[in-house]
Amino acid sequence: MSQQPGRVASVYSEVQTSRLNQSLPLPNVLKKPFTVKEGPNSSAAGNPDEIAKLFPNLFGQPSASLVASETxxxxxxxxxxxxxxxxxxQAPGGHNVISGIFDYLQERAKGSSLYGFKGGPAGIMKGKYVELTPEFIYPYRNQGGFDMICSGRDKIxxxxxxxxxxxxxxxxxxxGLVVIGGDDSNTNACLLAENFRGKNLKTRVIGCPKTIDxxxxxKEVPISFGFDTACKIYAEMIGNVMIDARSTGKYYHCKLMGRAASHITLECALQTHPNATIIGEEVAAxxxxxxxxxxxxTDIICKRADLGYNYGVILIPxxxxxxxxxxxxxxxxxNEILAHxxxxxxGVWKNKLQPQSQKLFDLLPQAIQEQLLLERDPHGNVQVAKIETEKMLIQMVETELGKRKQEGRYDKEFKGQSHFFGYEGRCGLPTNFDSTYCYSLGYAAGALIHSGKTGLISSVGNLGAPVEDWTVGGTALTxxxxxxxxxxxxxPVIKKAMVELDGAPFKKFASMRGEWAIKNRYISPGPIQFNGPASRDISHTLLLELGSQA
Amino acid sequence: MSQQPGRVASVYSEVQTSRLNQSLPLPNVLKKPFTVKEGPNSSAAGNPDEIAKLFPNLFGQPSASLVASETxxxxxxxxxxxxxxxxxxQAPGGHNVISGIFDYLQERAKGSSLYGFKGGPAGIMKGKYVELTPEFIYPYRNQGGFDMICSGRDKIxxxxxxxxxxxxxxxxxxxGLVVIGGDDSNTNACLLAENFRGKNLKTRVIGCPKTIDxxxxxKEVPISFGFDTACKIYAEMIGNVMIDARSTGKYYHCKLMGRAASHITLECALQTHPNATIIGEEVAAxxxxxxxxxxxxTDIICKRADLGYNYGVILIPxxxxxxxxxxxxxxxxxNEILAHxxxxxxGVWKNKLQPQSQKLFDLLPQAIQEQLLLERDPHGNVQVAKIETEKMLIQMVETELGKRKQEGRYDKEFKGQSHFFGYEGRCGLPTNFDSTYCYSLGYAAGALIHSGKTGLISSVGNLGAPVEDWTVGGTALTxxxxxxxxxxxxxPVIKKAMVELDGAPFKKFASMRGEWAIKNRYISPGPIQFNGPASRDISHTLLLELGSQA
Structure with missing residues (x-):
């Protein structure tokens, strides 16, 4: 990790400054005296016997809820x-988790110390840290990025x-140690908690749910932080290119971040109403x-051509x-063939492919074929992540439309243009929701460590209600x-939460997409991170999931 | 042109709706009775004798200013x-120019009619138009895009x-006819005005300055509309990836729209303070x-590495x-060699290249070499526009850093990531500035036609002052x-206004870039199109240009 001088708030933009001074409301239960109530003993998401063996000290421990108390x-x-x-x-809001922990200690355990490990888990292993002071933390309040202490992808x-x-x-x-991370990092946090407990160390470990994906x-952790901000930024950009597509007669293919799951693509579709949206989980199912x-x-493009619309927007995870x-x-x-x-x-080598694979290979645009054959990772494997899916799809659609044109089934000119929305959303200034949610997650993490808990993930719930009524606790990571x-x-793994095809967000999308495909129902959300009524909205995904649970 | 059903405001987002109802202030001179004052006879930007021959009816005509009048x-x-x-x-604000013309007619020449030609100049030639009514226009007020009547690139x-x-x-x-377009379109508008006048047609032609570039x-047309919105959107995204770069230890290479001139890149640099910015005009000079x-x-990357910073942001036009x-x-x-x-x-063919060109060719990354040799346009020419400059530069920097590493002059890992910010800014909802500026441009165009003027470009000035004090008139296109x-x-051509190396915006940038390169002065502007104090700011470019004129 490179040397990281703290930020200087004096070179902030007006928006950064106004966010810096934005107050952070807490749920009522965190504003007054509370005690920690334990629920029933927990089990595991699957294979409890194996989890019990892997976590002999932690398995079965109850989740914790903070409840108001007289004293x-x-x-x-x-x-x-x-x-x-x-x-x-990175995910917008990480700095607020740290601010939340810090403020908890300042307000509820005066004289405490908070150390920020630098550059991710490697900082723990190498003992590289900085003691966090009010002056150090202040310029990062409600600001995007992870640059206060930076992050890393090492694992313990x-x-x-x-x-x-x-x-x-x-x-x-x-x-105590608070680990702010995704599924892998929280699994790691739990292994660390188990290890410390097994060795009778006093260090407790609490996780926090982070990932824009x-x-x-x-059930207890309704959403990971950063998703709200990233989707709002992407949806604004998608709304813009929708208007551009309609103005200019092009088909925009927008690829969105989210490699393992398609939540971002689904959420952006619900916010903007594109003509076609591909959800990976549905493709697989x-x-x-x-x-x-x-x-x-291609069918949607042809149907739209018949209706006189020679433009559109397509979302791809x-x-x-x-x-x-x-x-x-x-x-x-x-991978097998290229290795030997x-x-x-x-093209004699192609005979080694199974018939179905040979057919698929021949279907691919030439540039992709070459990429598959030429670009290998250090292990000699095909670099799937480097394939520009959005460009590949444009080429394949173009070829298919060409065929249909020859058959007299399509008579327009197709202009495809690709986009990738990713990095610009990962480090935006956190929305009102992410700012507040993260602050509560951090504050709760402080409370959980203070009350002696370990192996829990900070859990803030009832998110459809006003902040005052949010619930606060910790869920057993096991x-x-x-x-x-x-x-x-x-x-042990925390299973990634995939888009559920019988879940409320997908069902809502599925019920609307036919109309979005051929009618023009584009919505351009505009910038709604901080101002206006929409800036108080939670994501469609969360709203629909909460609604279906109610 | 595809069939264009008007927008339905009922499917608007909250931001779209709030913009729809945003009031549009006019300069004082347009709110009360006015007369048109003529200036001295005009000349041409160059070769006045030739311009006089090309525009016998229009050359030399004075510019017009609207001045308050008793009656x-x-x-x-x-x-x-x-x-x-x-x-x-497309450029954000086009719809407001049309709204401005329309409202002028409603308020100052009741019973008038406004026809929107569909799909650009082709709509004039084919006689494809729609009569614009209040109901038709209303949903497009303060909205991005050109989809009300769409645009086109045909020329008359x-x-x-x-x-x-x-x-x-x-x-x-x-x-009258109002042509909303860039340098080429306004040249065309003037030719049309000359032609109509030469044939004694009563149709006058007024241009409006449009282009995000x-x-x-x-002097009389301080800025083209759309620039303000596009730059504010790009600068927000650049601000986001700056924080990402710093958090993750990467070098982000951001390409920005603007093929002929680098104003957008310069403006975004002034708004965000990147580590390196390439201005095309300087490269050429x-x-x-x-x-x-x-x-x-590469030098900047190495200097930063010495200081402990292994991240950065680079802007490229x-x-x-x-x-x-x-x-x-x-x-x-x-092009010559490939044709014959x-x-x-x-590689024997390479001997046909001049030594300097051969050296340059060998310097290029392999993928770019292949692209130059393989991808040709229908005329057999190399497709320069398809070269992904930002990716090419990353590869060349990588190669150079590899060399320096071998020489012991660099010891970090370089991670480059490319971005292109373009389409997402072209059709955003217009900023407060572009909304108001365009409305005045349109209103003024109506007044100019009403007063019998032709061959002028609608000109709204004194833009550093409050809207009430903006000046209004028309400048002789010749x-x-x-x-x-x-x-x-x-x-005849209206010369593109390039970035002037002795102009105030470039000089300000040049005086700061050394500090931005090695210190970290990133500014993340956030969304400032509509809300907050910064939403009332004009662009840095305009502010500096106005300041240097004052």
Whole structure:
């Protein structure tokens, strides 16, 4: 990690300054004395017996809820020493989680210390940290990015790495550690909690749900932070290109971040009403092929042409290719062939492919074929992540339209243009929702450590209600876990929350998409992060999920 | 042109609705009775003798200013028949120009008619139009895009095309035509005005300055509309990726729209303070090479590495390649060689290149070399516009850093990531400035036609002052013109306004960029189109230009 001088608020823009001074409301339960109530013993999301073996000290522990109390339940004179780490990709609001922890300590455990580990989990292992002071933290309040202490993608996995983490915890005499991260990082946090507990260290570990992808959630953790901001930024940009498409007679293919799950794409569709939206989970469930996805888009383009509309907007999730079974099959075969055989110019090598894979390979645009054959990662494997799906689809749609033109089934000129919306949303200034939600998550994490909890993920609920009525607690991380078999061993994992095809958000989308396809129902949300009535809205996904639970 | 059903305001987002109802202030001079005052006779931007020959009826005419008057100068009972056309690429605010013309007619020449030609100048030639009514126009007020009547890139150039335009003007009995477009379209508007006048048609032609690129401006036309909105949207996104770069340790290379001039890149630099900014006009003036541009960026990366900063943001104008003389030379040679010779795999063909071009070709990344050799336009020419400059620069910087690493002059890992910000800004909802400015431009265009003027471009000035004090008038289009020799003939052109290296905006940038390069002075403007104090700011470019004139 490079040297990180703290930010200087004096070079802030007016918006940054106004956000800096934006007040952060807390749920009522965090504003007054509270005690921690325990629920029934928990189990696991799957294979509880294996989880029990992997977490002998933590498995089965109840979740915790904070409830209002007449008297202060926790000792306000206890001086806590807490560490905090940002793990994985950026998500708007991370700085507010840290501010929340810090303010909890200032207000409820005066004289406590907060240490920020630098550059992600590597900072824990290497003992690289900074003591966080009010002056250091202040310029990051309600600001985007993870640059206060930066993040990293290292994991604490091996016995040596656990040992290093222990040493840091002992050296800093840590009462607690807050791990802000996604599914992997929270799994890691739980392993660390188990390890510390098993060695009778006093250091407790609390996780916080972070990822713009929105794929870390459960009944108790309604949403991961950052999703709200990222989707609002993307939806504004999509709304803009919709108007552009209509003005100029083009088809815009917009790829959206979200490799493993398509929540962002679904949310943006609900916010903007595009003509076609591909949801990876549906593609996988219906075992769709690249040809059928192409045909779906092409059919809509042709139907619109018949209606006189020669423009449109199509949303595609970043991870689309990973959801198409035949593509996975082709890539597996290619990896095998390329490892052992020579790719001859004549194409004899192609006979080694299964018939279905050969057919798919021939269907691909030439540029993609070359990319598959030429660009390999250090292990010699095809670099699937480098395939520009949005450009590939445009080319395939173009080819299919050309065919239909020859058959007299299409008579327009197709102009395709690709977009990728990703990085610009990951570090935006957090929305009102993410700002407040993150502050509560952090404040709650402080409370959970103060009350001696470990192996929980900070959980703030009832998010459809005003902030005052939000619920606060912690969910047993083991209760979110299942196991996966890797290299002959069971590994604990928090399963990624995928788009559920029988969930309310997808069902709402599915009921509308036919109309969006051929009629023009575009919505241009505009900038709604901070101002206006819409700036108080929660995401459509969350609203629909809460509604279906009620 | 596809069939365009009018927008339905009922499916608008909250922001769209709130903008719809946003009031549009007018300059004081347009709120009360006014007369039109003429200035001294005008000349041309260059070669006045040739311009005089090309515009015998219009050359030399004075510009017009609207001045407050005790009594109404124009006949309010005159029923005008006016046409309006959008020409060229989209720019936020076009709809407000149309609203401005419309409201002028409603308020100052009751019973008048406004016709919108559909799909750009082709709509004039084909006589495709729609009569604009309050119901039709209302949903487009303060909304982005050109979809009310759509635009097109056709030109009215040949004698037959002028004939078609005449026929439409006569058939519709037009008193006037407002052409909303860039430099080319306004040149065309002036030719049309000259033609109509030469044939004693009553149809007057008034232009309006449109282009997000900001390269249509003069002393009297301080800025083209759309620039303000586009730059504010891009600057927000750049501000976001700056925080991302700092959080994640990457170098983001952002390409920005603007092929012919680098105003957008310069404005965004002034708004956000990136580490390196390439201004095409400077590259051309200093006859920089691709190697020297690469070295400039690489030097900054190395200097930052020494300071402990392994991240940064670099801005590049879309048209960079066109500004590099040696690249132009290489492409000219390639076009020649590819037209007559076979490109052999052994590379013998390369001996046909001049030594300097050969050296440059060898410097290019392989993917770009292949692109230059393989992708040709229908005329067999290299497709310069398709070269992804931002990706090319990343690869060249990577190669240079690799070399320096071997020499022990650099020891970090460089992670480059490219972005292109363009389409998402072209059709955003217009900012407060563009909304108001466009409305005044349109209102003024109505007044100019009403007062019998032709061959002027609607001019609203004193833009640094409150709206009430803005000045209003029309500038003789011939006064902005020079000639270019094409196919042995003089052709009139409104010269594109390039970034002036001795202009105040560039000088301000040049005085700051050294500090921005190595210190971290990033500014994240956030969304400032509509709300907050910054939403009332004019662009830095305009502010600095006005300041230097004062």
């Amino acid at each position: 202060e339940g926790l000792n306000p004179d206890q001086k806590l020493r807490i560490g905090v780490v940002l793990s994985g990709g 996995e091996t016995p040596e790495q656990f040992k290093q983490a222990e040493e840091t915890a002992v050296k800093l005499d840590l009462d 929105g794929d870390l959630k459960s 219906k075992k769709q092929t690249l040809k059928s996805v192409t045909d779906y888009i 970043e991870g689309l290719i990973d959801f198409i079974p035949e593509v996975q099959q082709l890539i597996a075969e290619l 055989d020579v790719v001859d110019e004549g 209760s979110l876990m299942d196991v996966e078999r890797r290299h002959g061993k069971f590994k | 109404e100068g124009l006949n309010p009972d005159q029923k005008l028949r006016i046409g309006v056309v959008l020409s060229g690429g 150039e040949t004698p037959e095309q002028f004939k078609q335009a005449e026929e439409t003007a006569v058939k519709l009995d037009l008193d 900001g390269d249509l401006k003069s 200093k006859k920089q090479t691709l190697k020297s541009v690469t070295d400039y960026i 879309e048209g960079l390649i066109d500004f590099i003389p040696e690249v132009q030379q290489l492409i000219a040679e390639l 010779d076979v490109v052999d795999e052994g 006064s902005l013109m020079d000639v270019e020799r094409r196919h042995g003939k003089f052709k």
